[in-house]
Amino acid sequence: MKKIKIALPAILIVLSAVLTFAADAKGKSSYFQITAYHYSTPEQETMIDGFLKQAYLPVLHKKGINNVGCFKPITNDTATDKLIYVIRSFKNIEQLAKIDNELWNVESFGDDGGAYLNTDYNKPAYTRIENIILISFDVAPMLTLPALKSPKSEHIYELRSYEAASEKLHNNKVHMFNQGGETTLFTRLNFNPVFYGKVLAGSKMPNLMYMTSFENREERDAHWKAFSSDPQWKKISSMPEYQHNMSKSDIILMKATDYSDF
Numbered sequence: 001m002k003k004i005k006i007a008l009p010a011i012l013i014v015l016s017a018v019l020t021f022a023a024d025a026k027g028k029s030s031y032f033q034i035t036a037y038h039y040s041t042p043e044q045e046t047m048i049d050g051f052l053k054q055a056y057l058p059v060l061h062k063k064g065i066n067n068v069g070c071f072k073p074i075t076n077d078t079a080t081d082k083l084i085y086v087i088r089s090f091k092n093i094e095q096l097a098k099i100d101n102e103l104w105n106v107e108s109f110g111d112d113g114g115a116y117l118n119t120d121y122n123k124p125a126y127t128r129i130e131n132i133i134l135i136s137f138d139v140a141p142m143l144t145l146p147a148l149k150s151p152k153s154e155h156i157y158e159l160r161s162y163e164a165a166s167e168k169l170h171n172n173k174v175h176m177f178n179q180g181g182e183t184t185l186f187t188r189l190n191f192n193p194v195f196y197g198k199v200l201a202g203s204k205m206p207n208l209m210y211m212t213s214f215e216n217r218e219e220r221d222a223h224w225k226a227f228s229s230d231p232q233w234k235k236i237s238s239m240p241e242y243q244h245n246m247s248k249s250d251i252i253l254m255k256a257t258d259y260s261d262f
Helices: 008-018 042-062 093-103 106-117 167-178 182-188 217-229 231-238
Strands: 031-039 069-073 082-090 128-136 156-163 195-201 207-214 248-256
Touching: 031 042, 031 093, 031 195, 042 082, 042 093, 042 106, 069 156, 082 093, 093 106, 156 217, 167 182, 167 207, 182 231, 207 217, 217 231
Parallel strands: none
Antiparallel strands: 031 082, 031 128, 069 082, 069 248, 128 195, 156 207, 156 248, 195 207
């Protein structure tokens, strides 16, 4: 059977057409793209790091895409499938598609793409790449750079993914964040949220994802202890209308790379 490949910009244009209902009516929403680089060897890690630091982020910055986050899970040290996450924000789907199309003209990176772009077919720079596209929540339309005060090496970034058993239950969980007060609680307890987003395209759907940040691991644990015992959370989580709206959660604790804007 002949396989048909569809370019990412084309997919994004389709998304823009069929998912306009998801956009904020006042045009305040933004879109996030999360790219997960899967790799297994130190050589691959070196190639990916070099490309992101010397080529990819500098080109994004020149195009006006700032606050690009690059993170590595704490579990990378022991995992067979290791990961680097890259998170960036766009004003709309059209901007995302336009910049993606421009970036992958190899000439955009000049000689800085180096080993990554010119790697041999039998020595790939990664195992695979996974892309996730999200639209921001109504109550938090922008990607936020946290104002953490401790040394960067101590910062903890927590990426959470909440899947649901159906689209209806998924939308109910999104409502719980937006109108139900869950994001308000995160703000009051100083979770330093980076973003909240509804997944429009990805390998796990229906799904929402969000990222919080902390000064260090101890502060992260203390914050979640306070969250679980907070009267507002106990009230929200016990409300009949918000029951069973999450079927699976993934929690990833990460450190920012030395070249990350975070």
